[in-house]
Every structure is written in C-alpha cells, then in structure tokens.
Amino acid sequence: MSTNYSLSFFLKKPKNDKGQPRPIYMRITVDKEQRDISIGRDIEPSRWNSSAYRAKGTREEARTLNAYVETVMQKVLEIHHTMVRNRTKVTAEAIKLKFLGRDIPQKMLLDVFSEHNAQMKSLIGNGFKPNTLKGYTTSFSHISVYLKQELSLDDIEVRNIDHAFVAGYAFFLRSRLGCSEVSAAKYIKHFRKITKICIAHRWIENDPFAFYKNKAKARPKEFLTKDELARIENKVFGIARLEQVRDIFVFCCYTGLSYADVQKLRHSDVAKGVDGKLWILTSREKTETSSNIPLLATPLQIIDRYRDYPPSAARNLLLPVLSNQKMNAYLKEIADLCGVDKEITFHLSRHTFATTVTLANNVPIETVSKMLGHTDIKTTQHYAKLLDTRVAHDMAKLDKKLNK
Numbered sequence: 001m002s003t004n005y006s007l008s009f010f011l012k013k014p015k016n017d018k019g020q021p022r023p024i025y026m027r028i029t030v031d032k033e034q035r036d037i038s039i040g041r042d043i044e045p046s047r048w049n050s051s052a053y054r055a056k057g058t059r060e061e062a063r064t065l066n067a068y069v070e071t072v073m074q075k076v077l078e079i080h081h082t083m084v085r086n087r088t089k090v091t092a093e094a095i096k097l098k099f100l101g102r103d104i105p106q107k108m109l110l111d112v113f114s115e116h117n118a119q120m121k122s123l124i125g126n127g128f129k130p131n132t133l134k135g136y137t138t139s140f141s142h143i144s145v146y147l148k149q150e151l152s153l154d155d156i157e158v159r160n161i162d163h164a165f166v167a168g169y170a171f172f173l174r175s176r177l178g179c180s181e182v183s184a185a186k187y188i189k190h191f192r193k194i195t196k197i198c199i200a201h202r203w204i205e206n207d208p209f210a211f212y213k214n215k216a217k218a219r220p221k222e223f224l225t226k227d228e229l230a231r232i233e234n235k236v237f238g239i240a241r242l243e244q245v246r247d248i249f250v251f252c253c254y255t256g257l258s259y260a261d262v263q264k265l266r267h268s269d270v271a272k273g274v275d276g277k278l279w280i281l282t283s284r285e286k287t288e289t290s291s292n293i294p295l296l297a298t299p300l301q302i303i304d305r306y307r308d309y310p311p312s313a314a315r316n317l318l319l320p321v322l323s324n325q326k327m328n329a330y331l332k333e334i335a336d337l338c339g340v341d342k343e344i345t346f347h348l349s350r351h352t353f354a355t356t357v358t359l360a361n362n363v364p365i366e367t368v369s370k371m372l373g374h375t376d377i378k379t380t381q382h383y384a385k386l387l388d389t390r391v392a393h394d395m396a397k398l399d400k401k402l403n404k
Contacts, residue, residue, distance in 0.1 A: 003030050003090045007076055009053040009069060011045055012038075024048075026072060028092045035092040037099065039072050041065060075099065101159065107203045108155040110147070113140050113194050139190035146172045158198045161208045166191070170212075185214050221382065222342055223351040226360075229253060231338045233298070242337075245330040248319050249349050251302045255280060255293050256353035256372050259327070259346045265318040270295070270303065284373035291373035354383040 006029045011022040021042040028035045043065065047056050053069060055062040079098045083090045097103040117140060120133050146169050147153045156165075169191065173184040198204040224232070233250055237243050252262055261284060273279030273294060280293045295303075302319070306312060312320040321327070327346045335344040342348075350372070358368045369380035 005030050005080055005090065007073060009039075010050065011043070011048055012036075020044075022048075024069070026076070028076065028095050030090055030092040030095070033092040035096040037096055039069070041068060107158045107198065107201075109158050109161065109194070110140070110144060110155045112158060112198060112203075113143065116194060116197065135186065136190055139187045142173060142177060142187055143169065143191060145177075149176070158195075158203045159205070161195060161198075161204065162206075163208055163211055166208050166212050181215075188214065221351045222348055223355045223383075224253070224340070224342070224344075224348065226356055228338075228340045228342070229352060229356060231340065232334060235334075235338050237334075237337065242330055242334055244320060245322065245327055246334055247302050247305065248321055248327070249331060249334075249346060251299045251319065252346070252349035253352045254296050254299045254357060256350050256358075256368075257282075257291070257293070258284070258350055259321075259324050261291065262319060263317075263321040266316055267318055269318065289373045289375055291371065293371045351383065354380065359383060 008027045008029070010025055010027060012025045013022060014020075021044050023042045024039050025036050026039050028037070043055055047062070048054075049056050055065045076095060076099055079095055080090065082088075083094065083098075088094070094103065117133065117136050120128050120136060124130055124133060147156060150168060150172055166188070170184060170188055173179040173187055174181070179187065192209050195204060195208055199207060229250075232246060235246070237246065248262065252258075255262075257265070257280070261282060265280070265282065269280055269282045270278055271281050273281070273292065275294070278295045278300065280291075280295060282291055283289060284291050306319050309320055312318065322330075324346060331344045331346060334340075335342060354368055354372060358371075359365065365380055366377065368383075369377045372380060374380050
C-alpha cells in the first residue's frame with residue numbers, strides 16, 4: 001500500500017508571544033495524518049526562512065542550526081526508508097515513536113538480568129551447571145550494588161548503558177568490591193552476555209563494549225614438580241583420612257580428572273580401550289565433552305586398593321571422594337607433612353597431570369588436550385608455557401643436531 005509522506009519544519013508561536021525566539025517544530029505527514037515534534041532548537045522569526053526550512057545568513061550560528069536540521073531530516077528519512085523496505089506499516093505516529101526511541105518497549109537492566117538467570121535456573125542439568133548459575137547470581141548482586149552505591153539508581157534502562165557505565169563497573173569491581181583481575185573479568189564477561197542479549201533484541205543500538213578491552217592477565221597455574229609429587233606419593237601418614245585424600249589426589253595427578261569428574265566415577269566408567277588395556281571412559285562434568293584416559297600403573301593400584309571399600313562400594317562409586325572443602329583442608333595438612341611449600345588445592349592435581357606427568361614427558365599437546373577434555377587446544381597451551389624442562393629438552397635435541 002503506497003503512502004504520501006512529507007516532512008516540514010515550522011516555528012511554533014507561543015501563547016504569550018513577546019517577540020522572543022520561537023521553538024522549531026518538525027511536522028511528519030503520512031497521507032492525512034500529522035504528528036508534530038520539537039527538535040529542541042529555537043530561533044527569532046526574522047531569521048527563519050519558512051520555505052527553505054533553514055536559518056537565514058551565513059554566520060556560524062546559522063550554519064550550526066542548519067546542519068542540525070539537515071541531520072534531523074536525514075534521520076527521519078532513513079526511518080521512513082527502513083519502514084518501506086521492511087514493509088512495515090508507515091504512519092506518522094510510527095515514525096514519530098521511532099524517532100523518539102519509543103517504538104520498542106524500554107527494558108531495564110536488572111529485569112533482563114533476572115530473566116536470564118531464571119531461564120538458566122530452569123535449564124540446570126540441561127546445558128547449564130549449578131556453579132554457572134551461582135556465578136551469574138553473584139554478578140547480578142554486584143551490578144545491583146554498583147547501581148545503588150555509585151549511580152544512586154535502583155535500575156537503569158538498557159539503552160542508557162554506554163562505555164562509561166562498563167568502565168565504571170569494571171573499576172567498581174576492583175576498587176570497591178576488591179575483586180581480583182580474573183574475578184572482575186569473569187563478572188564483566190557475564191555482564192557482556194546480558195548486553196549482547198539486549199543488542200540482539202534491538203533494545204540497545206550501540207555496543208557499549210565496542211571500545212572496552214579486558215586487560216586482566218590469568219595468574220600462572222601452579223603444579224607439583226616431579227620431586228614434590230614423589231614426596232606426597234611415598235609419604236606414610238598412619239592416619240586413614242590423610243591416606244585416603246592423598247590417594248585420590250594422586251589418582252587425579254595421573255588421570256587429569258577434576259574434582260567433579262572423579263567424584264562421580266563409577267566402576268562402569270572403567271573399561272577396555274582401543275589397546276585392550278583399562279581406560280577411564282567418561283565425559284567432563286563442566287563441558288560435557290568426552291574425556292577418555294588410559295590408566296597408568298599408579299591409578300590402577302589405587303582403584304584396586306579401594307575396590308571393596310564400604311563408603312564408596314555402598315554407593316557404587318569407584319573411589320571414596322570426600323567433599324571438596326574437606327579434601328582441600330586435608331591437602332594443606334598433607335603439604336605441611338610432606339614439606340611442600342605450595343598452597344595445594346585439589347585442582348592442582350589436574351595442573352600436575354598436564355605438566356609434570358604428561359607434557360614434561362613429551363606427550364604431544366594434542367593428546368593431553370584430548371585427555372583433559374579441553375574444547376580448545378589454546379587452554380592446554382597455557383600449561384606448555386610453564387615448562388622450562390620442555391624448553392631444555394628441545395634445545396638439547398637442537399644442540400645435538402648442530403654438533404653432529
């Protein structure tokens with residue numbers, strides 16, 4: 001359906017006209033429908049050319065006003081062209097609302113964030129993990145506090161989020177909440193996901209992260225050296241709980257399994273692999289990617305040691321894994337008793353497998369990445385950067401070749 005569209009500008013005469021400058025209005029006409037909008041500028045009637053819709057003269061003030069009127073005209077013209085191109089019904093009211101930014105219901109940041117978290121909660125176990133939701137819940141809390149304490153706001157329209165808001169939030173996380181660089185980067189990543197949702201729905205026109213750069217650097221990953229691992233392996237504690245925690249920690253040093261992955265292991269997850277030997281055939285709890293690991297002698301011995309152990313056998317679990325909190329508490333005690341001057345957490349076992357056990361012994365990085373269940377080999381490459389032993393080995397081979 002064709003429409004008759006026109007755009008004009010006029011000066012609106014106030015009720016008590018005393019010769020002062022008059023506001024400039026824009027009139028949008030579609031067929032017989034008209035809508036008038038103030039453009040936020042005014043001018044003295046004697047200096048206005050009503051037929052050209054421009055200010056008279058060549059002075060800087062006139063040129064600035066005329067440039068602004070031209071910009072407004074182009075914006076309205078673009079809105080009209082877009083509506084025609086998209087076969088949207090063209091009305092004066094629709095053009096007016098689009099020009100004023102009122103055509104799309106305005107969304108509030110915390111409402112969008114809350115809705116995202118509610119959807120994530122309903123999908124726990126179906127693509128999302130409880131810990132992921134926990135992180136986003138904390139992010140929601142942090143940004144609520146930022147709005148309240150720094151901006152004195154209960155909420156903010158998403159269209160008003162800009163680079164300054166993002167930079168201010170990043171600074172707030174570090175300065176007021178005391179977050180580390182890595183933690184702050186994680187919360188900013190959560191916030192960025194919310195803004196991407198808003199951009200996809202066209203609630204935000206310009207990406208507030210367009211010029212934002214994350215400068216956080218990941219902390220170097222700790223791992224046990226060959227000597228430190230041997231000290232823990234060979235130590236006789238004489239205390240059952242420490243022996244048990246040590247065994248499971250060492251098991252993961254030789255398999256690369258995370259706490260969540262070893263905790264859920266069942267006897268059925270141990271089966272013959274392609275070489276006819278026993279493997280762990282499982283999938284990672286975090287990413288749901290496959291993680292198939294050939295079992296070395298040490299983890300096989302540990303499995304045999306706990307084969308009929310009542311606490312794990314009763315639940316059909318491969319190993320008697322305690323809570324993560326208890327494991328980490330006992331590991332600190334183990335480190336002290338073994339003379340290991342490092343802050344040992346259970347996750348250190350995974351780092352040790354990637355470095356000391358595999359990469360340092362020339363296992364190809366692609367193989368290590370597959371056993372760890374990494375979705376991107378770049379993640380595995382972080383471990384390779386830590387190994388001076390690998391550099392020494394490679395340079396020794398080069399030295400041999402050069403001196404032949």
